[in-house]
Amino acid sequence: MKQRIRLDASPYRKATRMPVQFRGIPRRRKVLVIACFCVCLILLLPRREFLGKTLWFFLLGSDVAGPYDASGPTGSGPPAADILKFIDPLIGTTNGGHVFPGASLPYGMAKAVADTHSPAENAAGYVSDDGNIIGFSHMHDSGTGGQPSMGNFPLFVHPGCPEDDFAKCEYAFRTVKRVPGSAIASAGYFSLNLTNSVRAEMTVTQHTALYRFSFPGTDTVKIVQDPPMADVPYSPVVVVDLIDLMNSRRAGGIQVYPETGRVVGEGQYSPSFGSGHYQAFFCADFKGAKLRKTGTFLTDTAKEEPKFLNSGDAGTYIPSGSAGAWLQFEKPEANAIYARVGLSFISVDKACENAEDEIPDFGFERVEAEARQAWTEKLSVIDIDAADVSEELQTTFWSGLYRTMLSPQNYTGENPLWNSTEPYFDSFYCIWDSFRAQHPLLTIVDPVAQTQMVRALIDIYRHEGKLPDCRMHFCKGFTQGGSNADIVIADAFVKKLTAGIDWDTAYQAVVSDAEVEPANWGLEGRGNLVSWHSLGFIPWNDVDNNGTGPSSRTISRGVEYAYDDFCISSLASALGHTDDAAKYSSRGGNWVNYWNPAQKDLYRETPDGSVVSTAFTGFMQPREANGSFRYQNTRTCSPIRNQHSCYYDTGLDTYEGSPWLYSFFVPQNMAALISLMGGAQRFVDRLTYFHESGIAYMGNEQAFLSVFQFHYAARPALSSYWAHRYIPAQFNASVNGIPGNDDCAMGAFSAFALMGFFPVAGQDVYLLTPPFFPQVRIKATATGKGKTKWAVIRVRNFDPENKRIYIKSATLNGRRYTRNWITHEFFLKGGLLELEVAETEGSWGTGEADLPPSYDPATWK
Structure with missing residues (x-):
């Protein structure tokens, strides 16, 4: 089964055609019919709502996006001001989620939170466990794996x-227990009570963190x-340390000014998952109490002099590790001390300027309040009708989007x-x-920010010669698989993100990935x-004389390279490079070179340890340069x-996933893959087994698309079934409401699934399933003329008990719609997509013409 689908194919392609009701009618008679209809319309004006819809359908046809103005189809979800009550930043702050739960603006540089002593868990600073608090720092990343990231310049407060x-x-060995259950996290705010009688609250602007440390006010304090x-x-006593969470500082300096209490400093640090180093600067000011004494400390020795430490020639030399400044205050006037910490990657002066300008x-x-308003504005592009839907499900959705x-x-x-x-994003x-998932979701809900991110990626290419696959703090991160910025750029193009994007340079960048091997392709x-x-695959025993990098992961890199090339x-x-299009389309089929049709699914199960196998044969496997297959279980x-x-650091041929998983990654030509697996029913049996057997791991993003790939085998109902299995069981x-490192993508998966569609990144395809809500409204991104239009997905017979989870029938703007996918248009x-749902699987979306596109390199143009 092959479909030759053009890149711009769309269910809206007929939107401007004359409705079928008028075709074949002579022109003169058409005019008379319209005139008579208008007279009837005037006579029946009191029923104008019904007539308006009828007129729209009759005259223009129902494929046209309907007249959804600013008022739109009404929902019964919370008003925009109430969205934030469903944001719980603590979701995913244990069990490997590594979510940052502190105060932040959307895409904000300043990220303030309490840091916990939680080895292997505190990548984002705070963990919902019983680890002690070691400080309050102002820059973090969210959802990363591996080592802790950032956490520079932490504050610590002793009440005395x-x-x-x-x-x-x-000083260096400071820790304090937290009061159990006292953490409060919301959009733009975080607070925590400590057992040393201090209450810490924090909020932020774009480049500045603001803390309020409150005390009981008694003459003595119980700890x-x-x-x-x-x-x-x-x-x-407030301690200001130069250390970071990873303890990577290799240089730096700090100074405290006894006249004002201002503390400034800098340090040079390492990224948590990359190469190189970055420089960061801060400027801290305090308010609320008079100064008594100031000084500096090295490890756990504090002195009043010197006031300046430096790792260079000037001042007192400071080794790596814990070192910084301290300030002792008199009793605060209102039993609170405020700390304002400006941040910069440019200079101390810029950090001070950021603080003074912003706060x-x-x-x-x-x-x-301004932080909350910023989040409200970002999130209010979506409105959900939450009638009869649990608060937990609403919280899962809004927190994932957040x-x-x-x-x-x-x-x-x-x-x-x-x-x-x-723009520059990092x-x-x-x-x-x-x-x-994340970038496709931002394309819908925040296309301005996503466009800026694409422009930032292109600008990185201009100045560093390559697009990044991973990047943090101005450093090159490790490349985990393919050159997947290619997919982000292609996705932006097919979804018509245009503002300020230099597509000529973007094309040069993706071609560079495909053709020019860098000296270190590990970065x-x-x-x-x-x-x-030359061979169409990466041999297990390849000798690469053009660059260096991990020579492992040949399967996972290979199937990703193939999809990257397809997207190129x-x-x-689209840009008119006809010869290149043919070349990269052909390379997009290289995934098939890893397919070993004879490979069995072997595993040990019997008590005597004998090897048994399932009935599934054919998997992606590594190959040697001579073309012979090797074996990876x-x-x-x-x-x-x-x-x-x-x-x-693996020596194996797949990265963070098994050959079972990577054998499903052919989003460019699922029809061919299904054929290799033995046809649609055999494919469905295999994909079902993958999810039922425990082989699938939803804690890594590669598994996301596999939940919805039943669509390609004419079984969209099973995609809905598995989406409802994973939510709320794992999301x-x-x-611990996410199954793995968040990577700012786990929330995108749950948000998409709850809204009832999922993207095939790099293509103009969204796979449809029923929403978990009666209605979802999303602001259309091409509104114009001062009016807001909405993309509305409505379930006609919504079932709050989630028994009716299969689409029985659908209409798009009033017209029958059978495709199990939709485009970005x-x-x-x-427009209005209305779904009727049932408790049993039906025939909707199962016809050959209803399936998502598969692109055959031999025929696609």
């Missing part, structure tokens, strides 16, 4: 020191710890590497994760390109066999 002696407080200690005199008044309530806007971070104006008028952790671009071009071919075709790197053996509103121009 034993015997009122600052030297007897803890609850084990072993117990005597009450301390009430005279707060001149230390106005905590004002800053928090998390997709934490990173990448907007560092525009803070780039120290080059001068440019282009913390792409990593595009290998985010291209599959950018692709490796083994000579073999990829679509861009080449089809289940290795899955939850049921050696899951943790396929990370970046829910608990602190729906979200661009608006």
Whole structure:
């Protein structure tokens, strides 16, 4: 089964044609019919709502995006101001989610939260466990794996020191327990109570964090710890450390000004998943109490002199590790001390300028209110009818959407590497994760930001010669698979993101990925390109004399290179590069070179340890340069066999997933894959087994699309079934409510699934399933003329008990709609997609013409 689908194919293609009711009628008679209809319309004006809809349908045809103005079809969801009550930033802050739960703006650089002593878990600073608090820092990433990221320049607050002696407080080895259950997190705000009687609150602007540390106000302060200690005199000490969460600082300096209490400093740090180093700067000011004493500390020794430490020649030399400044205050006037910390990657002066410009008044309530307003405006592009839907499900949805806007971070104006008028975003952790769901979701809900991210990627290519696959803090991150920024760029093109994008340079960038091997393809671009071009696969024993990088992961890199090339071919075709389009379309079929039709699914199950196999034959397998296949167990790197053996340093041929998983990654030609697997029913049996057997792991983003690939085998109902299995079982509103590192993509998966569609990134395709809500409205992105239009998905006979989860029939703008997918035109121009659902699987979306497109390299143009 092959479909030759043009890149611009769309269910709206007939939108401007004359409705079938008028075709074949002579022109003169058409005029008379219209005139008579208008007379009837005037006579029946009191029933204008019905007639308006009828007139629209009769005259223009129902494929046209309907007249959904600013009022739109009404929903019964919360007003925009109430959306934030469903945001729970603590979701995913345990069990490996690594979600940042602190105060942030959308894509904000300043991210303030309490940092916990939680080894292997505190990548984003805070963990919902019982680990002690080690400080409050102002820059973090969200959802990353591996080592902790950032956490630079933490503050720590003592309500007082034993015997009122600052030297007897803890500095480098400071920790304090938190009051259980006291953490409060919301959009733009975080607070926590500590057992040393301090309450810490924080909020942020784009480049500045603002803290309010409150105290009980008694003459002595009780500190609850084990072993117990005597009450301390009430005279707060604030510690400002140069350390970061990864303890990677290799240089830096700090100075405290005793006249004003201002503390400034800088440090040089390493990225958590990349190469190189970055420089960061801060400027801290304090308000609310008079200064008593100031000084500096090295490790756990604090002194009043010197006031300046530096890792260079000037000042007192500071080694790596914990070092910084301290300030002791008199009793605060209102029992609170405010700390304002400006941040910059340019200079200390820029950090101070950011703080003074953004928070001149230390106005905590004002800053928090503005942060909440910023989040409300971002999230209010979606309106859900939540009638009879549980609060937990609403929280899962809104919190997932919220998390997709934490990173990448907007560092525009803070780039120290080059001068440019282009936007600059960073913390792409990593595009290998985010291209599959996060960036397609932002294309719908925040196309302005997504366009700026695409422009930033292109600008990185201009100045560094390659698009990144992973990037953080101005450093090159490790490449995990293909050159997947190619997919992000192609996705932007097919979905008509245009504002300021230089498509000529964008095309040069993706072609560079496909053709030019960099010196270190472990950090950018692709490796083994000579073999990829000549053999059509990456041999297990390839000798690469053109660059260096991990020579493993030949299967996962290969199927990703093939899809990257397919996406380049679509861009080449649209931009008029005909020869390139043919070349990259052909390379997009290279995935088939990894297919070993004889490979069995082997595993040990019997008590005597004998080898048994399932009935499934044919899997992606590594190959040697002579073309012979090697063997990697089809289940290795899955939850049921050696899951943790396929990370970046693996010697195996798949990355963070098994051959079972990667054997499904052919989104450019699913029809051919289904044929290789034995036909539609055999494919459905295999995909069902994949999800039922424990081989699938939803904690990695590669598994997302597999939930919905039943669509390609004419079984869209099964996609809905599995979406309802994973939500809420693995995606829910608990602190461990996501199954793996968030990567700002887990929330995108749940948001898409809950709204009733899922993207095939790089293509103009969204696979349809019923929403978990009676109605979802999304602001159309091409509104114009001062009016807001909406893309509306409505379930006519919604079932709040989620028994009716299969689409029985559908209409698009009043006309019968049978495709099990839809294009971006729906979200661009608006319209009404109405679904009727049933408890049993039906025939909707199962016809050959109803299936998503598959592109055959031999015929596609």
